[in-house]
Amino acid sequence: MIRVVLPAPLRVLAWIEGEALLPVPEPVTLRGVLGALEARYPALLGTLRDQVSQRRRPMIRFFACEEDWSHQSPDAPLPLSVARGDEPLLIVGAIAGG
Amino acid sequence: MSRMSRMSRIRVLVGTRKGAFVLSADGKRNHWEISGPHFPGWEIYHLKGSPVDPNRLYASQSSGWFGQQIQRSEDGGQTWAPVGNKFVYDGVPGTHQWYDGTPHPWEFARVWHLEPSLTDPDTVYAGVEDAGLFRSGDGGQTWSELSGLRGHATGSSWQPGAGGLCLHTIVQDPSDARRLFVAISAAGAFRSDDAGLTWRPINRGLKSDYIPDPTAEVGHCVHHMAMHPARPKVLFMQKHWDVMRSDDGGENWREVSGNLPTDFGFPIDVHAHEPDTIFVVPIKSDTEHFPPEGKLRVYRSRSGGDEWEPLTQGLPQRDCYVNVLRDAMAVDALDPCGIYFGTTGGQVYASADGGERWAPIVRDLPAVVSVEVQTLP
Numbered sequence: 001m002i003r004v005v006l007p008a009p010l011r012v013l014a015w016i017e018g019e020a021l022l023p024v025p026e027p028v029t030l031r032g033v034l035g036a037l038e039a040r041y042p043a044l045l046g047t048l049r050d051q052v053s054q055r056r057r058p059m060i061r062f063f064a065c066e067e068d069w070s071h072q073s074p075d076a077p078l079p080l081s082v083a084r085g086d087e088p089l090l091i092v093g094a095i096a097g098g
Numbered sequence: 099m100s101r102m103s104r105m106s107r108i109r110v111l112v113g114t115r116k117g118a119f120v121l122s123a124d125g126k127r128n129h130w131e132i133s134g135p136h137f138p139g140w141e142i143y144h145l146k147g148s149p150v151d152p153n154r155l156y157a158s159q160s161s162g163w164f165g166q167q168i169q170r171s172e173d174g175g176q177t178w179a180p181v182g183n184k185f186v187y188d189g190v191p192g193t194h195q196w197y198d199g200t201p202h203p204w205e206f207a208r209v210w211h212l213e214p215s216l217t218d219p220d221t222v223y224a225g226v227e228d229a230g231l232f233r234s235g236d237g238g239q240t241w242s243e244l245s246g247l248r249g250h251a252t253g254s255s256w257q258p259g260a261g262g263l264c265l266h267t268i269v270q271d272p273s274d275a276r277r278l279f280v281a282i283s284a285a286g287a288f289r290s291d292d293a294g295l296t297w298r299p300i301n302r303g304l305k306s307d308y309i310p311d312p313t314a315e316v317g318h319c320v321h322h323m324a325m326h327p328a329r330p331k332v333l334f335m336q337k338h339w340d341v342m343r344s345d346d347g348g349e350n351w352r353e354v355s356g357n358l359p360t361d362f363g364f365p366i367d368v369h370a371h372e373p374d375t376i377f378v379v380p381i382k383s384d385t386e387h388f389p390p391e392g393k394l395r396v397y398r399s400r401s402g403g404d405e406w407e408p409l410t411q412g413l414p415q416r417d418c419y420v421n422v423l424r425d426a427m428a429v430d431a432l433d434p435c436g437i438y439f440g441t442t443g444g445q446v447y448a449s450a451d452g453g454e455r456w457a458p459i460v461r462d463l464p465a466v467v468s469v470e471v472q473t474l475p
Contacts, residue, residue: 009139010164013180043180047164051184059163093163 002033003088010048010091014041019088028083030062031074048091063090108430109174109472110438111155112446113142116464118157120175123459127436127450130459136178137169144211144425144468147174151219152472156238158209158224166208168224168238181238185209185226188245194228195257204228204248211425213268217275223294225265229256229282231294244294247280252299252316259283259319259338266424267323271330271347279333279348284319287335289348303351304342321364322424326373334376334403336366336424341378343403354403359390365427369452370435374402377429377437377453379422388419396439398453412456413447420445425468432473440466 004020011017022036031054038045049056054074056062062069065079065087081087110121110130117135136142137159145157153174159167166185169178185206196202207227215221224232224241230248232241247253247265256263264283271277276293279300286301299315309317319338326332335342335351339362342351355361362383369375376399382390389395393416396409420443430436437453440446444463449456 007163009161013164013167043167046166046183052186057163057165096162 001085002028002036002082003085004033004037005088005090006044007091007093009093010044013047014043016041024083026083027077029075029077030069030072030089033078033089034074059094059096061092061094063092106432107474108432108436109147109152109474110428110446110448110459111145111147111175111468111470111472112440112463112466113144113157113425113468114440114444114464114466115141118142118145118159118175119460119463121446121459125432127430127432127448132460133175135464136175140167141208142467143208144470145175146212146214146470147472148214148219148222149216150214152474154214154219154237156212156214156222158212160208166206168209168212170238182234182240185224185230185232185241186243187230187248188243191248193254194263195255197258199257201254204230206230207262210264210266211268213270216270216272223268223278225268225280227262227264228258229263229265229285231265231268231280233294244290246290246295247288247297250288250297250299252285256282256285256316267320269323269325269333271325272327273330277330277347279323279325281320281323281335283321284338285316286318287320287323287348300344300348301351302349303344303353304337305340305353306338308338322366324366324368324376326368329373332373332402334366334368336363336378338362339383341366341403354399356399356404356406358397358406359395359408363422364424365422365439367427367429367437369437370429370431371433372400372435375400375452376402377427378406379427379439381421387421392417392419394418394420394441396437396449396453396456409449409453409456411454412449418443423467425470426466428469428471430471430473436471438469438471440469442466 001021112119117138119134123130143158148154155171157169191204193201211225213223220237231244267281269279278290288297304318321336333344341355343354360380363381394413397406420441427439442465446459
């Protein structure tokens with residue numbers, strides 16, 4: 001199971017307590033994880049990526065194993081430790097403000 | 099508008115920069131219960147109930163991080179569930195003008211205003227930024243653009259106002275289900291006589307010195323429009339300077355600013371039982387956007403404009419520098435009529451006697467963006 005940590009406002013929106021645990025077919029990619037996440041929790045549609053273009057929303061970031069995956073291809077395989085469920089995929093709302 | 103009894107209940111729906119609040123009272127309107135924040139931390143541009151099924155509410159919830167959500171309640175705002183949030187412009191969207199006059203692609207940003215149908219609780223209109231009109235016939239699950247508006251021949255020349263290129267006002271004609279009015283900042287007012295299929299600008303008589311041709315067909319920064327349901331050919335408008343009136347469904351407008359201390363402002367509304375009694379909140383502009391002299395005053399005209407009187411009792415008359423935004427004023431259907439407005443300082447003021455005396459229902463909410471009122475049996 002893939003572990004996904006979401007920003008608190010989205011956990012409230014989608015009624016998720018703690019981490020979201022998702023079965024994702026291999027190879028485990030960002031596109032695959034987001035697709036599984038949106039299928040399980042339709043309230044998240046449009047909150048992380050545009051529903052038509054599938055482009056990441058500007059103030060959303062994807063972190064895995066202490067690396068920023070936000071600018072990687074959504075079809076690139078995520079780190080093995082994320083694919084095995086040892087480490088979570090972190091979805092983060094970018095810090096903005098003073 | 100029927101004169102409901104004092105046994106009725108009032109529900110005030112308040113959208114703020116950081117959540118929604120539902121304020122409830124009995125017909126005396128003395129003691130209020132405050133529910134919320136609903137959707138804490140999210141911007142709630144607007145929420146409104148169905149006239150057919152008052153417990154069916156729609157809310158526009160948005161965030162710079164997470165985009166647009168539409169929420170629906172079936173129990174008067176006690177519980178909510180997200181519905182559809184896919185707003186896709188019809189066809190190839192093309193461009194409008196950007197602030198600097200260059201072409202800019204139409205990009206959906208948020209829903210400014212939700213207008214439930216007068217006859218069907220599952221039908222609701224959404225006015226969005228960049229300016230477009232969407233319709234849902236399934237309770238908000240799916241949305242389709244009424245693209246004849248944005249596709250009007252002038253569409254590519256529309257420019258945003260300071261708040262964006264937003265469709266913020268939707269008015270339905272209760273005597274003709276095919277007639278709709280909308281207002282766009284800063285394109286102007288438009289009317290459809292075929293249920294939203296085709297549109298035409300209705301800005302004759304408007305004069306805006308901030309555009310190259312002050313009497314142009316489009317380009318006017320209309321802030322809000324209001325209609326009394328018993329007299330649907332009469333429209334009132336608060337423009338970016340000038341209060342206007344039309345007696346022929348928007349075909350022609352004339353200025354009725356009269357003796358207002360400033361004819362700039364955002365909201366305008368009509369008394370529930372007196373179609374010629376209207377309310378505005380004059381605001382100092384162009385840059386200040388707070389009440390003149392630090393005095394928060396509602397101005398009332400009982401003659402449909404031109405002659406105005408300040409309403410001050412219970413409102414702060416010194417050191418008040420809040421604003422009242424375009425969708426932040428509403429009336430109830432009781433007799434005497436109640437008038438409500440919210441401020442960017444987080445107060446919601448109410449008058450239960452047609453505007454003579456005012457008192458805050460609540461003082462310390464986040465900045466208020468919208469206020470709607472339901473009069474419940």
